[in-house]
Amino acid sequence: MVNGIKLLIVLLVIGRQVNAQYTPLLDNHNEWQFTTCYFGCPSDTYFAVDDTIVGSYSYKILEGFHFINRNVLLREEIENRKVYLMVIPDFGSPKEVLLYDFSMEAGDSIELFNYVTPYVNEPGYFTLDSIQLAPLVDGSDYRHFYLSANMPAFAGTTNAIWIEGVGSRTMINAPGSYPDINNVGQLSCFFKNTELFYANTDSIPGCTIEYPELGLPETLETNYRIFPTISNDKVTIESDAKMDDVQVIRIDGRIVRTFTPNHHMLEIQVSSYPNGMYYVVVNQGQQSQYRMKFIKQ
Numbered sequence: 001m002v003n004g005i006k007l008l009i010v011l012l013v014i015g016r017q018v019n020a021q022y023t024p025l026l027d028n029h030n031e032w033q034f035t036t037c038y039f040g041c042p043s044d045t046y047f048a049v050d051d052t053i054v055g056s057y058s059y060k061i062l063e064g065f066h067f068i069n070r071n072v073l074l075r076e077e078i079e080n081r082k083v084y085l086m087v088i089p090d091f092g093s094p095k096e097v098l099l100y101d102f103s104m105e106a107g108d109s110i111e112l113f114n115y116v117t118p119y120v121n122e123p124g125y126f127t128l129d130s131i132q133l134a135p136l137v138d139g140s141d142y143r144h145f146y147l148s149a150n151m152p153a154f155a156g157t158t159n160a161i162w163i164e165g166v167g168s169r170t171m172i173n174a175p176g177s178y179p180d181i182n183n184v185g186q187l188s189c190f191f192k193n194t195e196l197f198y199a200n201t202d203s204i205p206g207c208t209i210e211y212p213e214l215g216l217p218e219t220l221e222t223n224y225r226i227f228p229t230i231s232n233d234k235v236t237i238e239s240d241a242k243m244d245d246v247q248v249i250r251i252d253g254r255i256v257r258t259f260t261p262n263h264h265m266l267e268i269q270v271s272s273y274p275n276g277m278y279y280v281v282v283n284q285g286q287q288s289q290y291r292m293k294f295i296k297q
Contacts, residue, residue, distance in 0.1 A: 022102065023142060023165035025083055026060055026076045027192040031211055032172055034065065036185030041203045043188055045210045046172075048074060050277055050293045052230060054094060059086060061295060062173070063277055064211075070230075070275075070297055072116050072173060074099070085173055087115055100175055102145070102164050104128045109150070112160070112176030118184050123155035123176035136163070137196050149176070166190055166198045224282055226292045235294050237266045237280065247281040270296045 031047040046065035051058055052073065059073035071088040081102040088094045097113045104110060109127045114120060126147040133141040145162040149155035157178045161169045169179040169187050179186035181203050189207035190198040199207045225238045237246060246259040246266055256273065259266055270278075273296045280292055 022078065022081050024076055024078050025100070025165055025167055026074060029191070029193050029211075030060065031189075031191040031194075031209060032187060033189040033207065033210070034171060034185050035181060035188040035204055036183075037181050037203055041181070043204060047211050049211070050229075050295060052295075054086060054088075061277075063295075067116070068275060070295055074172070083167070085113070085115060099173065100162060100167060102143070102162070104145070106130055110147075114171075114174040114176050117171055117174040117177070119170070119174050119177040120154075120156040123149060123157065125150040126155075126160055126176060136166075137199050142166075163198065165192075169200075224292070226280060226294060228294070229292065230295045230297060231270060232297050233271055234267055234269050237268070237282070239264050239282065241284060243282050243284060245283045247283070249279040249281060250276060270294075 026048065029047070029049050031045065033043045033045050035041050035043040044065045046062060046067055048060035048062050050061050050063075052061055053059070054073065057075050059075045061070050062072040062074065063070050073086040073088065074083060075086070076083045082098060083100040083102075084096050085099040086094050086096040097115065098110070099113070101108075101110055106128055109125050111125050112123055114123060126149050129146045129148050132144050132146065134144050136142050143164040145164070147160045147162070149157055149159070152158045155176060157176070159178050160176050161179065162175060163169065166187070168175050168177060170177040170184065171187070177184070186200065187198065188200050188204050189196065191207075191209050194209055196207050196209075201207065227236055229235075237243070242263055243261050243266065246261060246268075248256045248259075248268065250256055256278065257268075259268070275296050278294055278296060280294065
């Protein structure tokens with residue numbers, strides 16, 4: 001009997017330790033590949049690499065796929081195990097909603113939103129039925145959250161599935177939806193910091209990252225400044241020292257333009273640049289230094 005009590009205590013302690021661990025969803029480089037099978041099974045890619053600040057919070061900017069306006073932002077509160085989504089409209093004030101709550105326990109309910117998706121925009125409340133452990137690409141077990149819609153007819157789905165560290169098994173901004181490869185689609189691949197974290201290759205040959213980091217050296221000095229980081233007109237680069245040359249590079253690695261300012265400030269007109277994310281590389285002498293990124297919108 002004593003041994004049985006000791007075993008129970010050990011199991012409870014282990015359970016608390018497992019519960020105490022949390023795998024963040026967002027990292028420096030996040031890339032999702034979303035597959036739909038109609039005529040063939042093509043995959044669309046979207047990613048969140050760059051940061052921006054709205055109010056007092058730092059957000060990741062969703063880009064690619066149908067996020068071409070880059071007005072959909074994500075932020076994560078790791079201590080609270082919550083992920084938020086903000087949509088910046090063309091007119092009016094930004095709106096932020098709670099996207100995921102990985103602190104939920106079985107029996108808890110949450111109101112969900114599927115903003116900027118083909119799914120029902122406001123599917124209503126879902127109840128967490130259970131949390132189960134299952135392995136991902138690295139072989140480790142991660143929590144899988146199984147939810148049911150309180151009003152399936154209104155929500156357009158009966159169930160939803162989340163994975164801690166990944167998000168929904170459909171689109172990252174659709175927590176109240178169910179994966180269906182032959183309908184809207186499902187998440188096939190998810191990379192964090194260019195490493196494959198989640199894979200479902202039932203309908204595709206494999207997972208290959210499309211937007212790897214460029215491998216640019218980190219800035220060793222703090223004497224470069226670029227502003228604004230989101231612009232549709234121009235960006236300005238300032239330096240405490242003269243800049244030999246400056247390269248503007250697309251996220252896919254293509255060099256857009258090289259400048260030779262040979263002074264402390266450079267204004268780059270970006271109005272004619274295609275919308276997207278750009279890197280800035282400043283060269284001084286024999287040393288290239290990656291400084292910052294900016295978004296052209």
